[in-house]
Amino acid sequence: MTAALRLVDVTVAYDRHPAVHHVSVEIPEGACTAIVGPNGAGKSTLLKAMVGLVRAVQGRIEFPRRTRAKIAYLPQQSDVDRTFPISVLDMVLLGRWHGIGAFGAAGAADIDGAMHAIDAVGLRGFEQRPLSTLSAGQFQRALFARMLLQDAEIILLDEPFNAIDARTTADLLALVRRWREDRRTVVCVLHDLDQVRANFPHALLMARELIAAGPTEQALTPANLLRARAMAESWDDTAGICHPSAAA
Numbered sequence: 001m002t003a004a005l006r007l008v009d010v011t012v013a014y015d016r017h018p019a020v021h022h023v024s025v026e027i028p029e030g031a032c033t034a035i036v037g038p039n040g041a042g043k044s045t046l047l048k049a050m051v052g053l054v055r056a057v058q059g060r061i062e063f064p065r066r067t068r069a070k071i072a073y074l075p076q077q078s079d080v081d082r083t084f085p086i087s088v089l090d091m092v093l094l095g096r097w098h099g100i101g102a103f104g105a106a107g108a109a110d111i112d113g114a115m116h117a118i119d120a121v122g123l124r125g126f127e128q129r130p131l132s133t134l135s136a137g138q139f140q141r142a143l144f145a146r147m148l149l150q151d152a153e154i155i156l157l158d159e160p161f162n163a164i165d166a167r168t169t170a171d172l173l174a175l176v177r178r179w180r181e182d183r184r185t186v187v188c189v190l191h192d193l194d195q196v197r198a199n200f201p202h203a204l205l206m207a208r209e210l211i212a213a214g215p216t217e218q219a220l221t222p223a224n225l226l227r228a229r230a231m232a233e234s235w236d237d238t239a240g241i242c243h244p245s246a247a248a
């Protein structure tokens with residue numbers, strides 16, 4: 001297995017309280033990996049560390065095949081400002097931000113690409129609609145269109161189907177399958193274990209520490225899931241970071 005991402009002894013803390021503790025794991029390249037675990041298990045924090053939004057206080061995150069991979073990141077809906085005064089088309093065009101730049105204008109190819117992406121997520125006809133007028137499902141479709149345009153090698157999704165209707169979920173899962181066929185690396189935080197088993201061949205089970213990682217059926221055994229739950233019940237939110245080397 002080639003690793004797209006390698007986490008080496010990664011600890012991430014908020015106010016010195018670890019949310020992710022000593023995690024070492026490899027994310028396989030060109031595959032779909034789900035991150036699962038109880039509430040507060042550090043799943044979102046782990047994803048944010050991968051994209052560089054939070055800093056590891058210990059350990060490191062490596063991209064073995066390149067110095068800096070092209071990453072697309074979809075935060076939880078609750079972290080996204082939906083009142084931003086911008087049309088669907090302009091928001092999708094932000095996926096080409098790196099090519100267009102802060103003061104550049106989108107060219108015909110960019111607009112064509114954006115229209116294709118909008119079409120692919122089932123939002124044809126919504127191009128000029130202000131984002132604020134979209135339903136939660138339509139908004140999530142628009143965010144997926146932006147990621148399609150971004151054309152990233154590594155795609156990180158944080159609970160993308162939370163509070164999204166079944167039809168939209170099915171359509172967006174089809175896009176995830178397309179990324180999988182394209183051999184892109186997808187890492188997705190999910191709560192629905194049936195959805196994980198049906199769509200994600202690899203899984204990573206978190207309970208602030210890594211409980212298990214590997215092929216989904218081997219990682220998400222009843223014993224591992226029970227262990228994760230038991231750890232969640234005994235968390236001490238005031239615990240500090242342990243420094244194994246200092247303790248030795």
Ligand SMILES: Nc1ncnc2c1ncn2[C@@H]1O[C@H](COP(=O)(O)OP(=O)(O)OP(=O)(O)O)[C@@H](O)[C@H]1O
Pocket residue numbers: 014015019037038039040041042043044045046237
């Ligand atoms: N910005 C922050 N400041 C302080 N503490 C935070 C912050 N973000 C997360 N935490 C804490 O870090 C821990 C892990 O949170 P995180 O959101 O990563 O977990 P999660 O597994 O994604 O949870 P959920 O399934 O509920 O979304 C929790 O105790 C949370 O309260």
